[in-house]
Amino acid sequence: MSMIIVENLKKSFGDLEVIKDMSTVVEEKEVICVIGPSGSGKSTFLRCLNRLEEISGGHVYIEGTDITDPKVDINKVRQNVGMVFQQFNLFPHKTVLQNVTLAPTKLKKGDQKAVEKKAYELLDKVGLREKAKAYPGELSGGQKQRVAIARALAMDPKIMLFDEPTSALDPEMVGDVLDVMKQLAREGMTMVVVTHEMGFAAEMGDRVLFIDGGYIVEENVPKELFGNPQHERTKAFLSKVL
Amino acid sequence: MQTIINAFPYLMEGLQVTLYIFGIAIVIGFLIGLIVALLRLAPLKILNWIAKIFVDAIRGTPFIVQLFFIYFGLNSLGFFSLDNTTAGIVTVAINAGAYFSEIIRAGIQSIDKGQTEAARSLGLNPTQTMRHIILPQAFRRMLPTITNQAIISLKDTSLLSVIGVADLTQEGRIQASATFDAFNVYLILGIIYFVVIYLLSMLASFVERKFVLR
Numbered sequence: 001m002s003m004i005i006v007e008n009l010k011k012s013f014g015d016l017e018v019i020k021d022m023s024t025v026v027e028e029k030e031v032i033c034v035i036g037p038s039g040s041g042k043s044t045f046l047r048c049l050n051r052l053e054e055i056s057g058g059h060v061y062i063e064g065t066d067i068t069d070p071k072v073d074i075n076k077v078r079q080n081v082g083m084v085f086q087q088f089n090l091f092p093h094k095t096v097l098q099n100v101t102l103a104p105t106k107l108k109k110g111d112q113k114a115v116e117k118k119a120y121e122l123l124d125k126v127g128l129r130e131k132a133k134a135y136p137g138e139l140s141g142g143q144k145q146r147v148a149i150a151r152a153l154a155m156d157p158k159i160m161l162f163d164e165p166t167s168a169l170d171p172e173m174v175g176d177v178l179d180v181m182k183q184l185a186r187e188g189m190t191m192v193v194v195t196h197e198m199g200f201a202a203e204m205g206d207r208v209l210f211i212d213g214g215y216i217v218e219e220n221v222p223k224e225l226f227g228n229p230q231h232e233r234t235k236a237f238l239s240k241v242l
Numbered sequence: 243m244q245t246i247i248n249a250f251p252y253l254m255e256g257l258q259v260t261l262y263i264f265g266i267a268i269v270i271g272f273l274i275g276l277i278v279a280l281l282r283l284a285p286l287k288i289l290n291w292i293a294k295i296f297v298d299a300i301r302g303t304p305f306i307v308q309l310f311f312i313y314f315g316l317n318s319l320g321f322f323s324l325d326n327t328t329a330g331i332v333t334v335a336i337n338a339g340a341y342f343s344e345i346i347r348a349g350i351q352s353i354d355k356g357q358t359e360a361a362r363s364l365g366l367n368p369t370q371t372m373r374h375i376i377l378p379q380a381f382r383r384m385l386p387t388i389t390n391q392a393i394i395s396l397k398d399t400s401l402l403s404v405i406g407v408a409d410l411t412q413e414g415r416i417q418a419s420a421t422f423d424a425f426n427v428y429l430i431l432g433i434i435y436f437v438v439i440y441l442l443s444m445l446a447s448f449v450e451r452k453f454v455l456r
C-alpha cells in the first residue's frame with residue numbers, strides 16, 4: 001500500500017489559490033524532496049499532508065486513510081506522521097527529555113519507564129543524550145532541530161515531514177542535522193522534505209518535486225530533474241539556485 | 243497608643259474575614275476567568291459572544307453597582323437569599339473573573355502558533371495542547387498581570403463594608419468611631435492593607451522566579 005496518495009489537492013487561503021491541482025504518490029521508504037520558489041506553496045503542500053491546513057479540495061490518503069474525510073480521527077493519523085518545522089517549535093517550558101517524552105506519555109504509548117528509555121535512545125541517535133536535562137533555551141539551533149527530530153520520532157511515526165529543517169540554522173550547524181536525516185533515510189523512513197539543500201535532494205532523494213504556480217511542475221529522480229529538466233520554469237529556477 | 247492596642251484585635255478579626263473572602267473569591271474568579279477566556283477563543287461564535295458580553299458588562303460598570311445588584315437586586319427577586327458575605331464573595335469573584343479572562347486570553351494569544359502546530363502534529367488533541375503546552379507557558383507570562391489584578395480585587399473587598407460585611411475596613415470604621423481616634427485607626431488600617439499587599443507581591447515574584455521561562 002502506498003504511504004501517501006495525493007489526489008487533485010487544492011488549497012486556498014480566502015481568494016488566494018495556493019495549490020491549484022497537485023497529485024502524487026509516495027511509496028514506503030521513499031524520500032521525496034520538494035523544491036520551488038519562495039511562496040510557491042511548498043509548506044502549504046506539506047502541511048496538507050497532516051491536515052495542519054484544512055484541505056480545500058481533492059483527497060489525501062495516509063496509509064489508505066482519507067484524511068479529508070471529516071469522520072477521520074486526525075489525531076490518530078498524526079501520531080503516525082512526524083513533522084519537523086523550520087523554527088523547531090520545541091516546548092520551551094519542558095526539558096529536552098520532556099519534549100521527547102511528552103506526546104508518548106500523554107498518548108499512552110507504553111509505561112513511563114519504557115517511554116523514557118526510548119527517549120534516551122532517540123537522544124543518543126541525534127547525539128544529544130547529555131542534554132537531556134537542559135531546556136531548549138540552552139541549546140544551539142542545530143541542537144534544537146535535532147531534539148525536534150527526536151521528539152517527532154518518539155511517536156514511532158511511519159512518515160516524517162520536514163519543512164526546511166535547516167534554513168534557520170547557522171551554516172556550521174546544517175551538517176549535523178542533515179546527517180541525522182540521512183541516517184533516518186537509510187534506515188528506511190518514508191520522508192517528505194521541503195528543502196533548499198539541493199545537495200541533500202540530489203544525494204538522498206528518490207524523487208524530487210518541483211512546485212510552482214500551484215502545480216507540481218515536474219517530478220523526477222534527482223539525476224534527471226537536476227541534470228535534464230524538462231520545463232522552462234524548472235530550468236529557470238535551477239539556474240538560480242544551483 | 244492605647245487606642246491602637248485596644249483596636250488591634252478587632253482589626254485582626256476583620257483581616258481574617260478579608261483574607262477569607264479574598265482567598266475564596268480569587269480562586270473562583272480565576273476559574274471563571276479561565277472558562278470565560280476559553281469561551282472567547284472557542285471555535286463557536288455564539289460562545290465568543292456570550293463571553294464578550296459578560297466581560298463588557300463587568301468592565302463597563304462600577305464594582306459597587308455590581309455588588310448592590312447582586313446583594314439587593316438579586317435578593318429582591320425572592321428566589322434565594324444571599325447573606326452579605328456570600329454576595330460579597332460572588333461579586334468579587336465575578337468581577338475578578340472578567341478581568342482575569344482578558345488577561346488569560348491575551349496570554350494564550352501571545353503564545354507562538356508554532357507551539358500549537360508542534361503539539362497537534364504529534365497527535366495531541368486541542369484540549370491536551372491547551373493544557374500541557376499553551377496554558378503553562380501563558381501562565382508564566384501572565385503572572386505579573388494576574389498579581390496586579392489580584393491586588394485590585396483585594397482592595398475591592400474593602401467595599402464590602404458598605405453592605406455590612408465585617409471585613410477589615412468595616413472593623414476599622416467601627417473602631418474609629420468607638421475610640422474617637424480616626425487618624426490613628428485609619429493609619430493602622432492602611433498599614434495593614436499595605437503589608438498584606440506587599441506580602442502578596444513578594445509571594446508572586448517568588449513564584450515568578452521559581453517558574454521563570456527558560
Ligand SMILES: Nc1ncnc2c1ncn2[C@@H]1O[C@H](COP(=O)(O)OP(=O)(O)OP(=O)(O)O)[C@@H](O)[C@H]1O
Nearest residue numbers: 013016018036037038039040041042043044045164
Ligand atoms: N495562513 C495563511 N493565510 C493566508 N495566506 C497564506 C497562509 N499561509 C500561506 N499563505 C500564502 O500562501 C502562499 C504559499 O505559502 P507557503 O508558505 O506554502 O510557501 P513556501 O513555498 O513554503 O515559501 P517559502 O519558501 O518562503 O517557505 C504564500 O503566498 C503565502 O503568503
Ligand SMILES: [Mg+2]
Nearest residue numbers: 042043044164
Ligand atoms: Mg515554506
